[in-house]
Amino acid sequence: MAEEDPAMILVRLAKEEEGVGISAGAYFAGVKSAMLMQNHGFLASINGIVSFAQLYRIPLLMLISYRGHFGERDPWQTQGGAATEPILRSLGIPYGFLDDPAKVEKRIAEAQCWAYASLHPAALLLTRELMWEEPAP
Amino acid sequence: MQRIDCLRAIYPRLDDSLVVTIMGAVAAELQSLGHRPNFFYLQHAMGLASSTGLGLALCLPNRTVVVLDGDGSLLMNLGGLTTMGRYRPGNLVHVVFDNESLLSVGGFPTATATGTDLEGVARAAGSPRASTVRTVAEFTAAFDGALQAAELTCIVAKVDALGPQRYVTGLALMENRFQFQRYIEGLK
Numbered sequence: 001m002a003e004e005d006p007a008m009i010l011v012r013l014a015k016e017e018e019g020v021g022i023s024a025g026a027y028f029a030g031v032k033s034a035m036l037m038q039n040h041g042f043l044a045s046i047n048g049i050v051s052f053a054q055l056y057r058i059p060l061l062m063l064i065s066y067r068g069h070f071g072e073r074d075p076w077q078t079q080g081g082a083a084t085e086p087i088l089r090s091l092g093i094p095y096g097f098l099d100d101p102a103k104v105e106k107r108i109a110e111a112q113c114w115a116y117a118s119l120h121p122a123a124l125l126l127t128r129e130l131m132w133e134e135p136a137p
Numbered sequence: 138m139q140r141i142d143c144l145r146a147i148y149p150r151l152d153d154s155l156v157v158t159i160m161g162a163v164a165a166e167l168q169s170l171g172h173r174p175n176f177f178y179l180q181h182a183m184g185l186a187s188s189t190g191l192g193l194a195l196c197l198p199n200r201t202v203v204v205l206d207g208d209g210s211l212l213m214n215l216g217g218l219t220t221m222g223r224y225r226p227g228n229l230v231h232v233v234f235d236n237e238s239l240l241s242v243g244g245f246p247t248a249t250a251t252g253t254d255l256e257g258v259a260r261a262a263g264s265p266r267a268s269t270v271r272t273v274a275e276f277t278a279a280f281d282g283a284l285q286a287a288e289l290t291c292i293v294a295k296v297d298a299l300g301p302q303r304y305v306t307g308l309a310l311m312e313n314r315f316q317f318q319r320y321i322e323g324l325k
Contacts, residue, residue: 009195011224014216021185021217025157025192028177028318030325033192051181052189056314 016041020048024058032112034061039068039084040077042123049121050091059115059122063098063108066125088123095123099130138272140234140296141166144205146277150284151175151203154230155193155321158205159186161241162300163234167205169301172308174320180310184214187221187231194226200324201228201284208235208249215258218291222263227287230280231259236298244298259291266290 002010009031013019019035026033037045042064053060067074068081088095096111098104107124115122140162148170156176158164164178179186190204211218211233221231237250249255259267265288270276276294283290 011191011195011220014219015214017185018188018191018214018217018220021179021182021188022192022195022220024185025189025194026196028189028321029193029196030322031196048182048185052179052185055181056310 015044017045017048020045020052020058020060023060024052024056027058027060032061034063034108034112036063036065038065039125040080043080043083043087046087046091049093053121054091057119059112059119061108061112061115062093062121062123064123064125065131066097066127069128071128084125091121093121093123095125097127098124099127101130104130138270138276138294138296139299140236140294141169142273143234143276143294143296144170146273147280150280154201154203155190155197155317156203156205157186157190157193159183159207159210161207161304163205163207165301165304165306168306168308172313174316176313177317178308178313183210184217186210187214187217190229190231191217191221191224191226194229195224197321197324198226198228201230202226203230204232206231206233208233208237208247208255209239211255212247212249212253215262218259218262218264221289222259225263225265225289227289229289230283231264231289231291232280233259233291233293234296235293236296238298240298240300241304256291256293259293264289264291267293269293269295271295 002008016037023033068077111122111124158178160180187204187206190202194202235249239245256267256269268279270279279292
């Protein structure tokens with residue numbers, strides 16, 4: 001979708017932390033951006049988030065698919081799932097949830113608005129309800 | 138070859154470019170030559186200066202972006218070379234000062250001290266113009282060539298592991314950040 005939209009630049013990364021630097025460069029250039037990644041990618045990006053986005057007050061918007069929370073069947077996702085919200089809280093990064101397709105656009109606009117107003121990273125967790133249609137366990 | 142001599146040689150060419158540096162000696166030495174509002178010094182987040190330059194280059198295709206990187210920082214973000222190689226912005230000049238050590242945190246040897254070839258890595262990652270230089274004249278020629286080439290260029294400059302006495306300068310991080318942003322806003 002992003003690739004087909006002429007108003008957007010899609011940058012595919014090797015590792016998520018690069019996205020912190022690319023997003024900051026885009027921000028300096030006057031271009032709004034969002035980092036789309038899994039929560040383990042967020043965990044892998046923390047030094048960049050702390051030592052760039054927080055240190056330099058960059059309004060980094062993170063859209064984080066929330067693997068490993070309740071309902072998760074894959075054992076390898078569970079520890080990262082349990083750590084995600086406590087780490088966001090310990091970093092002082094406000095976060096909300098994207099769980100309803102009807103509210104996605106509004107919630108992203110609101111999170112981006114807050115990030116720009118505060119010059120601080122903000123996160124939205126993309127939940128199981130939004131992302132993965134699975135029968136109840 | 139000393140890093141400060143390389144910086145001094147290209148300093149007059151940095152007037153119209155957006156310049157992003159890594160922390161430590163590169164930031165301190167460039168500031169010692171004279172800070173300009175189009176210079177941004179990423180004083181931490183090792184590895185992300187090159188990604189920041191990539192973001193700037195992709196969003197501002199009509200501006201030349203110069204990244205002044207180092208071997209230690211680049212080794213922390215080797216994957217970023219593949220992202221650069223993937224998008225290949227022709228307005229990005231990636232200089233890597235390779236002193237084979239993590240000078241600003243104690244001088245521990247990096248993998249380039251034991252044979253890792255960053256020019257080779259950059260080339261294999263998709264950089265169309267990668268070279269290694271060992272004299273200031275070679276460095277200056279490679280840099281001027283990059284400015285004229287309009288093709289993504291990586292210049293690995295082998296330099297001595299020498300730096301300034303101090304890394305903290307009088308320029309506050311926030312002052313630098315807002316000044317740099319305002320400079321870019323003023324370009325439009």
